[in-house]
Amino acid sequence: MLTLLLHPVRQLFGAVLANDSPRQVAWGFTLGMMLGMVPKGNLIAVVLGILLCALRVNKPAGLLAVALFSAISPLCDGLTHKIGDRLLHLPNLQGFYAWLYDQPLGPFIGFHNTVTIGSLMLALYISYPCYYGAKLAFARIAPPLGRWVVRYRLGRALAGAQFAARFGG
Amino acid sequence: MRFFRFSYIVPRLVLVVLLLVATEIGSGYLLQWGIISGGESVVGAKVEVGRVKASLLETRVAIRDLAVANPRSPMNNLVVAERIEIDFDSTALLRKKLIADYGVISGLDFGTQREISGALPEAPPMADDSSSPGWVKPMATQYAEAWLADLEGRFSTDVHQQLESVRLAEELAERWPQKYKDLQSKAKAIKAQAKQLEQDVRTAKTNPLRHAEFLTQVPQRVGELQRSLKSLQGEVKALPDQLKADQARIAQARKHDEQLIREKLKLGDIDGKELSNYLLGEKITAPAGEVISWVRWARQFVPPRNQKVVQAPADRGQNIQFAGCQQLPDMLVKAVRLDGSARLGGQPVELVGVVRDWTNQPSLHKKPTTLELTTKGGLPLTIQATFDRSQLACRDEIQCTASDLLLPKTALGREGKLQLAVAPTRADVVLTLHLVDDKLEGKLELTQGALNIKPTVAAGALGERLETALTASIGRIEKASTTVDITGTLDHPQFDLHSTLGEHLATAISQAAKDVVASERQRLLALGQQEMDAQLAKLDNEFAAFQSKVATELKGPGEILALLTGQRGNDPQIGQSPFGQLFK
Numbered sequence: 165m166l167t168l169l170l171h172p173v174r175q176l177f178g179a180v181l182a183n184d185s186p187r188q189v190a191w192g193f194t195l196g197m198m199l200g201m202v203p204k205g206n207l208i209a210v211v212l213g214i215l216l217c218a219l220r221v222n223k224p225a226g227l228l229a230v231a232l233f234s235a236i237s238p239l240c241d242g243l244t245h246k247i248g249d250r251l252l253h254l255p256n257l258q259g260f261y262a263w264l265y266d267q268p269l270g271p272f273i274g275f276h277n278t279v280t281i282g283s284l285m286l287a288l289y290i291s292y293p294c295y296y297g298a299k300l301a302f303a304r305i306a307p308p309l310g311r312w313v314v315r316y317r318l319g320r321a322l323a324g325a326q327f328a329a330r331f332g333g
Numbered sequence: 334m335r336f337f338r339f340s341y342i343v344p345r346l347v348l349v350v351l352l353l354v355a356t357e358i359g360s361g362y363l364l365q366w367g368i369i370s371g372g373e374s375v376v377g378a379k380v381e382v383g384r385v386k387a388s389l390l391e392t393r394v395a396i397r398d399l400a401v402a403n404p405r406s407p408m409n410n411l412v413v414a415e416r417i418e419i420d421f422d423s424t425a426l427l428r429k430k431l432i433a434d435y436g437v438i439s440g441l442d443f444g445t446q447r448e449i450s451g452a453l454p455e456a457p458p459m460a461d462d463s464s465s466p467g468w469v470k471p472m473a474t475q476y477a478e479a480w481l482a483d484l485e486g487r488f489s490t491d492v493h494q495q496l497e498s499v500r501l502a503e504e505l506a507e508r509w510p511q512k513y514k515d516l517q518s519k520a521k522a523i524k525a526q527a528k529q530l531e532q533d534v535r536t537a538k539t540n541p542l543r544h545a546e547f548l549t550q551v552p553q554r555v556g557e558l559q560r561s562l563k564s565l566q567g568e569v570k571a572l573p574d575q576l577k578a579d580q581a582r583i584a585q586a587r588k589h590d591e592q593l594i595r596e597k598l599k600l601g602d603i604d605g606k607e608l609s610n611y612l613l614g615e616k617i618t619a620p621a622g623e624v625i626s627w628v629r630w631a632r633q634f635v636p637p638r639n640q641k642v643v644q645a646p647a648d649r650g651q652n653i654q655f656a657g658c659q660q661l662p663d664m665l666v667k668a669v670r671l672d673g674s675a676r677l678g679g680q681p682v683e684l685v686g687v688v689r690d691w692t693n694q695p696s697l698h699k700k701p702t703t704l705e706l707t708t709k710g711g712l713p714l715t716i717q718a719t720f721d722r723s724q725l726a727c728r729d730e731i732q733c734t735a736s737d738l739l740l741p742k743t744a745l746g747r748e749g750k751l752q753l754a755v756a757p758t759r760a761d762v763v764l765t766l767h768l769v770d771d772k773l774e775g776k777l778e779l780t781q782g783a784l785n786i787k788p789t790v791a792a793g794a795l796g797e798r799l800e801t802a803l804t805a806s807i808g809r810i811e812k813a814s815t816t817v818d819i820t821g822t823l824d825h826p827q828f829d830l831h832s833t834l835g836e837h838l839a840t841a842i843s844q845a846a847k848d849v850v851a852s853e854r855q856r857l858l859a860l861g862q863q864e865m866d867a868q869l870a871k872l873d874n875e876f877a878a879f880q881s882k883v884a885t886e887l888k889g890p891g892e893i894l895a896l897l898t899g900q901r902g903n904d905p906q907i908g909q910s911p912f913g914q915l916f917k
Contacts, residue, residue, distance in 0.1 A: 203648065203649050203650075217341060217345075218341055218342050238649065241649055241650065244650070245649075245650045245651070248650060249651070249653075252653045252655075253653070258655060258656055258657070259657065261653075261655045262655040262656065262657035262658045265655055265658050266428070266658055266659055268424055268427035268428060269427050269428075270427075270428060271428055271429040272427075272429065276652050276653050276654075276655070277649070277650045277651070277652050277653075278650035278651045278652075278653065279649040279650025279651075280649075280650065282650070
């Protein structure tokens, strides 16, 4: 039971201390950011979720990003609505939108919602800076954080023996 | 390929497949639960489903043995369907639309009895409004019944007993014999007094000195008797004049009696329209009312108002409607074949029909919902209904047509008053209803031919005679045309009935009643005259007998008094009495 309760905390540590490469962690974080930004309940969110789970990326980092950006995303609704509204009212694309909407599963994609498409665009726009930032941050934070964790019994318990062995030498 | 985690993907794909299999199996149970719980919350009574089979892959739903209890009458079902099968368009489902091209609802039945009560345990009991007020204006029934009651009342009271001439003649027949008796008594008394006086005078004259005092009083007593006699003779002499005056009073009373009989037996014309309402009202308008009830019921399943398509507001942002997108309603059933049975006008009928273009968003579909129903069996009906909700106002049109419809033997009117037994007949019926929102307009036309009507009249003593006269009059009515104008609202329809049958019957009844009344009037007048003549003849005879009798009675005292006064007679002892000598 205790293991189950501590699982999220261990995952949090795992996101930083895992044996993945900085690229995998950064990609995981970026996909998580995109999933967190986009409103749920549409095929865009489902596809992003599947990608996050199915690709060889750091899942804990992705879930951390989902939680973080799901909290931040509603604060950006004003901006994302404006972006989506502008995009969905582009005259040249109206025919394409109508065609896409009439396709099977079209209404389920969710692209006709201003915030969904706006937040997806915003997430795509910030995806590279996010990836780059996450990669740098992981490279810098992971070693000192690992050493700090193994210094305490609680940290070792939370992070797991494998992490302690890795950073404890 | 190194980017994909197959260890992650494969188990989840297996899970998805298992989920699909579970959905195929479990969706039927889920739908069954949904139909029961949703149906019960909407209807307010038990909804039972035998078996539901639903396939997500085939996009098909099959429901067996659906029974919806009637919340107002829990021991009856509102509707029962043996089989419901609907094939949904799978591509429409992928577009978030529930669209069915074709469906079947078979084994429909309405108002069947239940073995177990259909009331929900927590539902409050609903008032049973099956005893709805009569469709016909109550005034019509009251009017016709009042006319018949008036007719009956005129004959139930004994007019003969109210005749003044008869009463007066009877009174005279009692009074005059008493008068004769009194006068005869008086005459007899005078006669006895005269005889006594004569005897006393004779006795006194044998010894005048001894009876000197008596003899001095004789003239005075004779004078008194003469005055009495004269008075009596005067009374007898006046009798003929009194009799004539009484006969004149009887003649006057007779005139008054004739007027009374005319007034009492004066019969107003019955209004054909009111009589139509009385006789045909419930019979004709009840089926129309039943159709209106069905329309009211059917309207529960067609959106009652034009529902504007309002996209569910998105939690975040706005959902944009793109120009050129197909505007389809969320739910659409293009055609559903119906078959089952029902009771119309109290007769069981088998129904076959089609419902087309039923949708929950009519303004998007732009086509009205239509219903075509035909019946098999003894009630050949065609029902065509259109429920248009594409405009702001709800417009419904219903047309029911029945040609050469066999109407069963029926009784018009009410038992105990005037009732007409109509033998089975053929008729053409057309019912048209137009509804704009709740405002109702319509017409029911019924054309009957080869009518065979037998009247039964219960109107007191008059009934049998009126019935005979009516049978003769009604026998001439061969066909009838009835029209009912329907107005008001769906909840409170008003019927205005016009029928040639009512008019024909009114004429026939009025004529028959007038004939009977005229004959009764003649009978009463003749009876009164007969009784009065008999009484007068009796009076005349009695008077003649009295006159001769009284004349004889008064003759004796007159002669005696004449002898006593010496005016006549040869008796030496009296006529030539010593009165003169004695008292000179």
